[in-house]
Amino acid sequence: MTTGSDRSRSQVVGVLFGKQHLHGCRASTTMFGSVRYEYASVEVQSDALDHSLSQLLDALDVSDAPVPIAAAIPTSECYFATRPINSGGGNASPRTLLRESLRSTTAKLDQLAIDVLNWQAHRRQLVSIVAAPLDRIASIRETIADSKHSLQRLEPAANALISAAVENERKERRDRLVTRVFLGETSLLAVMTKGIRAIHWQSIPLPQGDEGTGIVSIVRSVEAAYAACGLETPPDSVSIYGRRELQSLIDRQWLSNNLPSDFRWLDAPSMKPEHIARACADGFLADDEDEFDFVREYREPLKLHRVVPYKEIALYLLAACVLAMVLHDRLKQAEANHVALVASAPAMISDGSNPRPERDRLNARASAVSTFMDKRVRWSPMLGQITSVLPEGTRLTGIRGSATMTQKRKRAVKTAPTTLILQAECVLDADGQLPASVSRLTETVGRLESVTEHFQRVELSDLRRTLSQETGIAGAEFSIILTTSSKAQG
Structure with a gap:
């Protein structure tokens, strides 16, 4: 028999299957996104589980239409262990891992329902194993199947409480190593966790009148198992859930001295049955798939609408x-806009006049602009290259230039050449002579690509000696003249 995989997210029923009682919580999602909860409990009489479940669903006002059920069994009915595994050990079967964890070759593993989770903590591969009596799991699964509802998950109660506790925390605290203590009326459960993963848990009776000693004792007992579980360090914080009234009865200072100073005490979730049932429902609504589930192998293949x-x-x-x-x-x-633009065009197009003169005029203007753009000189790249080849001790002091200009003189068209004059100064060498690098400067500048593109001649002119009145250093001033060739057109 398989477990249905049709999962409506509008409502879900969480059920804690206790030995003597069934505790339920129906969670319904409203059209505004909020969740409404209803609770109910019924007694299990003469092991009539199917009749008790029917009474519980009626008390929760669940309709005859199939409803998803997320269930849990008491932690006391489950075996749980976490241990490190070697590389490749995660491929072992669940029964092999459980047998190694129990260190027993005589355990009747065929009578147990087993689920395994492989994960990582402190850079070590870990495996968490949970087991419960197979007949107990089969009884719950068959009872729900006979009720026409769908069992979506069956997990240990401790696992549901951990998920609810982590969900209520801030994001920066959710992946910490924490010891969580869940208080009940007569017992308490301590779980060492990393994020939503349980590492080790232990449950003991809650000593009446000496609850503080019970809390400290179980915290120390659980944390002592960290190394055997494969962790490098013990938990560094403690969170206590439920029984808020005990805070006024326990010496707070004594508790702080025996627990981490930043321990927290919260109202929920506690070991109250209604809190566990609600945690099962909330876990389903949050779609926490990667958790313990005793009916994982019985699920039908995922349907298309879930994928x-x-x-x-x-x-x-x-x-x-x-x-x-x-x-x-x-x-x-x-x-x-195009139609409006055409409608407002000049009337010469629609009045029958010849548009060619206007077209020729516009073409002439466009040609003039294109010619200007083609012949223009890009000064910035050229000056940048010239500056980069100046010898050490030489600097530019002035820049003058003239562009090509056409003039008509006595029926002849003459074009004044394009000229760029760079005024510079340099320091003379130790012998009072012009440095050789300056003498070769015209050849160096004349070979620059940006210069040869626009200028045909590069000359050194106006050379004269100078003497700085401030420093008394002898130098020279000169001009570098770049010109194009010009030809008169008759």
Whole structure:
């Protein structure tokens, strides 16, 4: 018999299957996204589990339509252990891992339902193993199947409490190594956790009148197992849940001296049955798949509607439709603007006059602009290259230039050449002579690509000696003249 995989997220029933009582919580999601909870408990009489479950669902006002059920069994009915594994050990079967954990070859493993989780902590591969009596699991699974509802998850109660406790914490605390103590009326459960993963748990009776000693004792007992579980360090914080009234009865200072100073005491979730049932329902609504589940192997294959993200696809399609409507509106507006522009065009097109003179005039203006753009000189790159080849001790002091200009003189068209004059100064060498690098400067500048593109000649001119009045250093001033060739046109 398989477990149904149709999972409605609008409502779910969480059930704690105790030996004497069934405790339930129906969680319903409202249209505004909030969750409404209803609780009920019934007594199990003469092991009539099916009749008790029917009474519980009736008390929760569950309709005849199939409803997903997330269930838990008491932690006391489960065996649990975490241990490190060697590389490749995670491929071992659950029964092999459980046998190694029990260190027994005579254990009747075929009478146990087993689930295994492989994970990592402190850079070590760990395996967590949980087991429960197979007949107990089969009884719950068959009872729910006979009720026409669908069992979606069956986990230890401790696992449901851990998920609820972590869900209520801030994000920065969710992955910490924490010892969590869940208080009940007559017992307490301590679980060493990393995030939502249980590492080791232990339950003891709660000593009446000496609850503080019980809390400290179980915390120390659980934390002592950290090395055997494969951790490098023990938990550094403690969180206590439930029985808030005990705070006024326990010496707070004594508790702080025996627990980490930053321990916290919260109201929920506690070991109250209704808190466990609600934690089962909340875990289902949060879609916490990667957790312990005794009915994992009985699940039907996932149906298409659980795999395909229909809501996201619908949102994307809606966004695409809105974008298409906006684009269509913009195209219509552009077409209307085009029609209006054509309607307001000069009348010479519609009055039958010849548009060629206007076209020729516009073409002539466009040609003039194109010619100007083609012949212009890009000064910035050229000056940058010239500056980069100046010898050490030489600097530019001035820049003058003239562009090509056409002039008509006595029926002849003469073009004044384009000229760039760079004024510079340099320091003379130790012998009072012009440095050789300056003498070769015209050749160096003349070979620059940006210069040869526009200028045909590079000359050194106006050379004269100078003497700085401030420093008394002898130098020289000169000009570098870059010109194009010019030809008179008759």
